[in-house]
Amino acid sequence: MNIVVCVKYVPDAQAERTFNASDNTTDRENVDGLLSELDEYAVEEALKIVEAGEGEVTVLTVGPEAAADAIKKALQMGADKGVHVSDDAIHGSDAVATSLVLAEAIKKIGDVDLVVTGMASTDGTMGVVPAMLAERLGLPAVTFASELTVEGSTATIRRDGDASTQTITATLPALVSVTDQINEPRYPSFKGIMAAKKKPVEQWSLADLGVDASQVGLDAAWTKVESFAARPPRTQGEIVADEGDGGAKLAAFLTERKFV
Amino acid sequence: MAEVLVLVDHVDGKVRKTTSELLTIARRLGEPSAVFVGAGFDAAKETLARFGAEKVYRVESPEVLEHLVVPQAELLAQLVADKAPAAVLVPSSPEGKEIAARLAIKTESGLITDAVDVQAADGGVATTQSVFAGSYTVSATVTKGTPIIAVKPNSATPEEAAGAAADEVLDFTPSDAAKGAKVTESKPKQATGRPELTEAAIVVSGGRGTAGDFSKVEDFADSLGAAVGASRAAVDAGWYPHTSQVGQTGKQVSPQLYVACGISGAIQHRAGMQTSKTIVAVNKDNEAPIFELVDFGVVGDLFSVLPQATDAIKAAKD
Ligand SMILES: Cc1cc2nc3c(=O)[nH]c(=O)nc-3n(C[C@H](O)[C@H](O)[C@H](O)COP(=O)(O)OP(=O)(O)OC[C@H]3O[C@@H](n4cnc5c(N)ncnc54)[C@H](O)[C@@H]3O)c2cc1C
Ligand SMILES: Nc1ncnc2c1ncn2[C@@H]1O[C@H](COP(=O)(O)O)[C@@H](O)[C@H]1O
Numbered sequence: 001m002n003i004v005v006c007v008k009y010v011p012d013a014q015a016e017r018t019f020n021a022s023d024n025t026t027d028r029e030n031v032d033g034l035l036s037e038l039d040e041y042a043v044e045e046a047l048k049i050v051e052a053g054e055g056e057v058t059v060l061t062v063g064p065e066a067a068a069d070a071i072k073k074a075l076q077m078g079a080d081k082g083v084h085v086s087d088d089a090i091h092g093s094d095a096v097a098t099s100l101v102l103a104e105a106i107k108k109i110g111d112v113d114l115v116v117t118g119m120a121s122t123d124g125t126m127g128v129v130p131a132m133l134a135e136r137l138g139l140p141a142v143t144f145a146s147e148l149t150v151e152g153s154t155a156t157i158r159r160d161g162d163a164s165t166q167t168i169t170a171t172l173p174a175l176v177s178v179t180d181q182i183n184e185p186r187y188p189s190f191k192g193i194m195a196a197k198k199k200p201v202e203q204w205s206l207a208d209l210g211v212d213a214s215q216v217g218l219d220a221a222w223t224k225v226e227s228f229a230a231r232p233p234r235t236q237g238e239i240v241a242d243e244g245d246g247g248a249k250l251a252a253f254l255t256e257r258k259f260v
Numbered sequence: 261m262a263e264v265l266v267l268v269d270h271v272d273g274k275v276r277k278t279t280s281e282l283l284t285i286a287r288r289l290g291e292p293s294a295v296f297v298g299a300g301f302d303a304a305k306e307t308l309a310r311f312g313a314e315k316v317y318r319v320e321s322p323e324v325l326e327h328l329v330v331p332q333a334e335l336l337a338q339l340v341a342d343k344a345p346a347a348v349l350v351p352s353s354p355e356g357k358e359i360a361a362r363l364a365i366k367t368e369s370g371l372i373t374d375a376v377d378v379q380a381a382d383g384g385v386a387t388t389q390s391v392f393a394g395s396y397t398v399s400a401t402v403t404k405g406t407p408i409i410a411v412k413p414n415s416a417t418p419e420e421a422a423g424a425a426a427d428e429v430l431d432f433t434p435s436d437a438a439k440g441a442k443v444t445e446s447k448p449k450q451a452t453g454r455p456e457l458t459e460a461a462i463v464v465s466g467g468r469g470t471a472g473d474f475s476k477v478e479d480f481a482d483s484l485g486a487a488v489g490a491s492r493a494a495v496d497a498g499w500y501p502h503t504s505q506v507g508q509t510g511k512q513v514s515p516q517l518y519v520a521c522g523i524s525g526a527i528q529h530r531a532g533m534q535t536s537k538t539i540v541a542v543n544k545d546n547e548a549p550i551f552e553l554v555d556f557g558v559v560g561d562l563f564s565v566l567p568q569a570t571d572a573i574k575a576a577k578d
Contacts, residue, residue, distance in 0.1 A: 019396070038509065095371070096364060119509065123392075126373045127354065131329070131361035140330070140440025144354055146502070156444075160502050162456070163271060167445035168328065174440065180509045181502055222370030222404035226386070229397050234539070234553050241546070242560025247568020250540070251576065253556045257538060259462060259484060259517050260573050 001055030001150070003046045003114045004106055006133070007039040007074055009067035010123040023218055024225040025092045035070035038118035040185035041178050043074045046116045048183065049150055056080045058109055062090060062101045068201070075196035076188030082201035083109060089206055092218025099132035101216060104209040106137060114155065115175040119144055130177040140170040146181040262346035263315070264290040265339055267332070267359065268308065269351045273300020275307040277459050280418035282349045282411055283311035285378045287421060289385060290346040293317060294425070295339065297332055298325050301427065309425035311418060316427040323434060328441050329355060331434035333362035338432065340367050340406050347385050349378070352410035360410045369405025376415050376514070376535070385409060394534030413458040414514050449503070455487045457504060462517045463536070465489035465506050467529075469522015469543065469562055472499045476566040477521050483573040489513065489533075491523045507532035521562045525550025542566065 012032045019025065046057045059074040061067045062085045071082035085105050093101070106112055115137070120127035134141035145157035153172045158165065160181070170176075188196070206213055214220060240249050254260050264286040269276045279294075286292035294308045296318040308316055317339060324331040336348060336359065348363065350356040352374050364371035377388035385407040389398045402408070457463060464486045466477035474488070481488045490500035492507055506513055508531040518536035523529060525541070525548055533539070534553065541550045546559040558565050 024398075095361070099365070122508065126357070128357055128361035128364075128371065128373060131358040132365050135333075135362040135365040138437060141358070142441050143358055162449070162503050164446045164448045166443050166447075168441055169444050170441040222364070222368075222402065223372055224401050224403050226399045226401055228391075228399075231390070231395055231397055234534075234555075236552060237555035237557070239546070239551055239554070239557040239559060242558055242565055245568075246542075246558040246560040246565040247570075248572050250542070250556070250558050250565060250569040251572030253540070254484070254517075254569075254573065255576055257517075259538075260576050 009070040044185040089213035094221040097216040103136035134175040141175040143177040262290040273303030280311040312421035312423040330438035337366040347407040370402035373410040460487035462486035467491035467523030468493040
């Protein structure tokens, strides 16, 4: 079983995230980055599948030089090898271009049975790269898995929807996106951290993938951020301490605002 | 006037409110044509007509829904090619976004998700989105192909406008490649009788502070006719279903009123409620970060504050 896990390097959600005023892209330089927390679930799930059977887990990231950190973390968790696609031309790429680069990289890795992704990145939070990637690779996708089993050539997931809980199957090769309900990602062990240092990481450029620079980056994006503005901070309203009348005061506030 | 395709969100013909919102938005951009997949069109027709759908393209084949999103993306791609619409609007739900993502690649068109406003702009469509856990507002346009916009619930007030809702049954068969994934079992959820979380005007949520007892939160919610939400801590503890989780990895809600009870206000929770119009919190800890956001806060024990408020609201209503 050859599994590729797509992981994204994102600005830390706990930090002040912002945009570059020059081109309206996400500021990735001045904010510390890390492996998107939601992609840890994808790494963990892939490791569990391989540990229960056999195979190999490759982590793939498309991102700037610093994105090597995301690969490192996944290798420390236990993934076997990494692929880092980096190219100056990629800066400012939208989901469409990112999915193109990921798709070409997966084709180059070759002979992949299962692609695992997170449910959404913690910066863009669009949650569309997995479906775009599956579309480009011509793969069936089962998304938002809260449970995954792979048996023979079938992947089966459980998806908790609003109206129903569904069981969905797909024939391999397939793409699966996982939610944060699926498992509890492991912390890298000391042994894992030491072992990661010797694991191979391939560095690929766009040329290595046969992708033309004109197909990616800000100028190739199919959408354009025209402007951005910080939301005015909410001004704190009235805070009362409950002295036996907190509930009555709350009801009075809601009545005054016509919610009752 | 160019057509604007609206993918109808419905359960057996019961049309969800988001669809009337999308039809209202579609009228700003052109002439709304609804796309209806599945059974129950007779029940849906009246609503679609009332909110201005001139045409309804429909496909009845059960195969389309069994195989999840790919057939629907193929269907929309076929319509985009045939009708050259001014835009395609879908609900910004996980399923809607997945359909939109595949459609974008198939039709080489720009996609914007999570729009909270959509307006006609010079030669196209301009959207507003709320990003980075609601701390920024971004306006964006589509620069290639047919604008595909996934629109969040509550992004427009549904306005009625009579449409013909003339239906046309389409001849459509999904490709074999579209059948790679299949729903093999579906267990319906029990209805709570409360409004749907993302559509509700008022949401009352409980967190770890409930210590597992949501009854006070539910009673208070019911006195206001509200939906009930939960923090991830409450969901992870098994106190409330995951489908009720509010936040980054749960539902993003933007109601008129959001009441957080026993919730600290972590960034991931804020990401799902920060754009609510009015925010209220009840929390024992006066330093809980949730208080930074509130229009009104009570520092106190939810087990005494909520029942008192519930009684006062019920009394006011009688
Ligand atoms: C990748 C990732 C995704 C996440 N996604 C989400 C998400 O979608 N949604 C989400 O909510 N969280 C999410 N989280 C978790 C988030 O970081 C917090 O851990 C979570 O929101 C905390 O829930 P809480 O506020 O209920 O619990 P706590 O932080 O423990 O807060 C409980 C609060 O209750 C108060 N309290 C206790 N007893 C009472 C009482 N009797 N009366 C009144 N107040 C009382 C306490 O003072 C405290 O402020 C995510 C985390 C990660 C890492
Ligand atoms: N630049 C990237 N490199 C690798 N994987 C990515 C990248 N961007 C997105 N992904 C994958 O796609 C998922 C959804 O991302 P998004 O559509 O951006 O919300 C993530 O959880 C990752 O698994």
